[in-house]
Amino acid sequence: MSASANRESAITNPGQFGRVAVVMGGQSAEREVSLNSGRNVLDALRAKGVDAHAVDGIPALLDALRAGHYARVFNILHGGAGENGELQGALQALRVPYTGSGVLGSALAMDKVRAKQVWLSLGLPTPRFKALAHGADAGSSAEAVHAAAREIGFPLIVKPAWEGSSVGVTRVFEEKDLDAAVALARRYPGDLLMETLIEGGEYTVGILDGRALPTIRIVPKGEYYDYNAKYIAEDTEYVCPGLDGAAEEEMRALALAAFDALGCSGWGRVDVMRDRAGRNYLLEVNTAPGMTSHSLVPKAARALGIDFETLCWKVLETSFERERGVP
Ligand SMILES: Nc1ncnc2c1ncn2[C@@H]1O[C@H](COP(=O)(O)OP(=O)(O)O)[C@@H](O)[C@H]1O
Numbered sequence: 001m002s003a004s005a006n007r008e009s010a011i012t013n014p015g016q017f018g019r020v021a022v023v024m025g026g027q028s029a030e031r032e033v034s035l036n037s038g039r040n041v042l043d044a045l046r047a048k049g050v051d052a053h054a055v056d057g058i059p060a061l062l063d064a065l066r067a068g069h070y071a072r073v074f075n076i077l078h079g080g081a082g083e084n085g086e087l088q089g090a091l092q093a094l095r096v097p098y099t100g101s102g103v104l105g106s107a108l109a110m111d112k113v114r115a116k117q118v119w120l121s122l123g124l125p126t127p128r129f130k131a132l133a134h135g136a137d138a139g140s141s142a143e144a145v146h147a148a149a150r151e152i153g154f155p156l157i158v159k160p161a162w163e164g165s166s167v168g169v170t171r172v173f174e175e176k177d178l179d180a181a182v183a184l185a186r187r188y189p190g191d192l193l194m195e196t197l198i199e200g201g202e203y204t205v206g207i208l209d210g211r212a213l214p215t216i217r218i219v220p221k222g223e224y225y226d227y228n229a230k231y232i233a234e235d236t237e238y239v240c241p242g243l244d245g246a247a248e249e250e251m252r253a254l255a256l257a258a259f260d261a262l263g264c265s266g267w268g269r270v271d272v273m274r275d276r277a278g279r280n281y282l283l284e285v286n287t288a289p290g291m292t293s294h295s296l297v298p299k300a301a302r303a304l305g306i307d308f309e310t311l312c313w314k315v316l317e318t319s320f321e322r323e324r325g326v327p
């Protein structure tokens with residue numbers, strides 16, 4: 001059974017949640033997106049009668065919790081300490097229930113390199129890759145970077161191992177463009193990840209309460225799903241479900257297996273590429289995915305008849321899983 005096994009909706013009365021802190025914003029590169037997600041979540045929970053309040057960032061949240069202001073936390077911080085296990089550890093220590101993955105799942109999902117190592121160890125498919133230590137002094141000199149790139153072969157993609165929202169990600173078709181891509185990725189924390197560029201279709205699979213939602217195929221008008229396509233452009237096309245029949249089932253099963261493999265629970269989103277031969281490759285797991293008007297988990301939930309307000313309620317219910325002993 002998966003760590004986040006499906007169960008009946010347990011909460012019927014908004015009062016059962018107590019006072020809820022919706023933590024948003026914070027200091028990561030994704031602050032603005034998180035504020036946008038957070039406002040949507042706050043409005044939805046309030047519309048459902050939940051006693052929910054906005055809190056900006058972790059220090060303010062911890063102060064409020066120590067003062068006894070909140071019974072539980074809806075975590076909608078994207079990236080950084082809100083999504084990498086730090087906040088989750090602090091909340092565990094304070095014995096305050098929270099939505100989404102725990103310490104282990106959050107930390108593993110944030111580190112794209114370690115996530116890939118876990119998947120490969122279980123035979124789950126992910127693009128071929130090389131990881132290089134952050135600093136040039138840590139063995140990743142220009143020569144080491146070029147040697148690793150030649151081993152993978154071009155085209156490849158360069159990204160920082162820890163960021164999100166396509167920040168610092170560059171597609172590299174020729175070796176002459178490698179140095180600029182590496183310099184950009186190195187502006188962000190974490191190791192440098194280089195992997196085979198998968199040419200084909202881009203998909204994402206929402207996970208909610210132990211099951212995979214219908215896949216979404218993302219058809220950007222630009223070259224790929226960059227920051228602009230994710231948050232600004234109105235012409236990116238989303239097809240849901242993204243596949244038919246057995247292919248749809250296969251991708252959903254893969255996404256759920258990838259999520260469980262990292263020890264994730266509650267809710268999240270798994271990004272997957274599918275090459276022209278129909279082979280799937282896992283890219284990453286997001287443990288606190290976007291909840292903006294452009295966001296993908298809400299679109300997938302809607303395809304199942306779950307409206308945004310109900311989705312927020314269901315995510316808030318995931319804060320009860322850990323009280324029952326799920327890590
Ligand atoms: N191996 C790959 N092959 C093709 N496209 C990729 C690959 N890795 C990333 N991308 C593209 O870059 C985007 C961002 O990469 P991703 O690994 O999901 O990081 P994040 O969303 O955290 O920035 C993806 O949505 C996809 O469009």
Ligand SMILES: [Mg+2]
Nearest residue numbers: 165166271284
């Ligand atoms: Mg992604």
